[in-house]
Amino acid sequence: MxxxxxxxxxxxxxxxxxxxxxxxxxxxxxxxxxxxxxxxxxxxxxxxxxxxxxxxxxxxxxxxxxxxxxxxxxxxxxxxxxxxxxxxxxxxxxxxxxxxxxxxxxxxxxxxxxxxxxxxxxxxxxAPRRLRAAEKAAGSPPALTAREIQVLEGMSHGRSNAEIGRELFLSEDTVKTHARRLFKKLGASDRAHAVALGFRWGLVR
Structure with a gap:
């Protein structure tokens, strides 16, 4: 705790x-x-x-x-x-x-x-450079699959890949694959950056 x-x-x-x-x-x-x-x-x-x-x-x-x-x-x-x-x-x-x-x-x-x-x-x-990029996110958000959004939502709640996998009935490796894809689509460097971008674009709430 x-x-x-x-x-x-x-x-x-x-x-x-x-x-x-x-x-x-x-x-x-x-x-x-x-x-x-x-x-x-x-x-x-x-x-x-x-x-x-x-x-x-x-x-x-x-x-x-x-x-x-x-x-x-x-x-x-x-x-x-x-x-x-x-x-x-x-x-x-x-x-x-x-x-x-x-x-x-x-x-x-x-x-x-x-x-x-x-x-x-x-x-x-x-780092500040990452949040500045997130704050300036403009135009249409990238198209994520329903599964990628579910993974991103799990990240936004602070869940590990293993925890997200258990919740979605997926293997941890499969979650990692979805995570890599959504990072690429968002232009995110890591989980925290992806979550910040997700909030700025309204992909997660």
Missing amino acids: STILICDDSPLVRETLRRAVATVPGVERVAIAASGEEVLRRWNIERPDLVLMDVRMPGLGGVETVRRLLATDPSARVIMLTMPEDQEGVAVAVAAGARGYLHKDASRAELRATVAQALADPAWRL
Whole structure:
């Protein structure tokens, strides 16, 4: 079971995110913090599995908090929370070691999927260049088969290939084959990128 710490100076944002993240399978506890300073004070005691951190906050901002946190514990997993127009802040935060970012106006499903992916894969990262490509996805989405969409939906819920296979009565190798095909059609480099594109194009919800 996993614990998550949400850091944002807005009480409304904290509570909205807390409610959404609490519904992610495997999440046992969701804690909240109002500042970067509070995150650093609590880190050594609580050691959450994942931190969702606002980029722009009064006092010690999200970027500097990430730098200090990772200097203390390089294994810390942090996803930045940002407004769509704040690409610069996100790029700096990711360069400092954050695993990726979420827009504050992301859908509940996209939030849950990103958190599930980050918790399921210790090496998970979503670089800014990938999300910029996803955000700019325009025109008609690629034509996926019904089975490829089912596989993509399974990925959006953070399920492994084996779990998707059991759900769809397919072998794990067959799921991998569908995954490779949908990655190629979407122009995605990995699962997280495919899910992000799927949400942007409305292929999964």
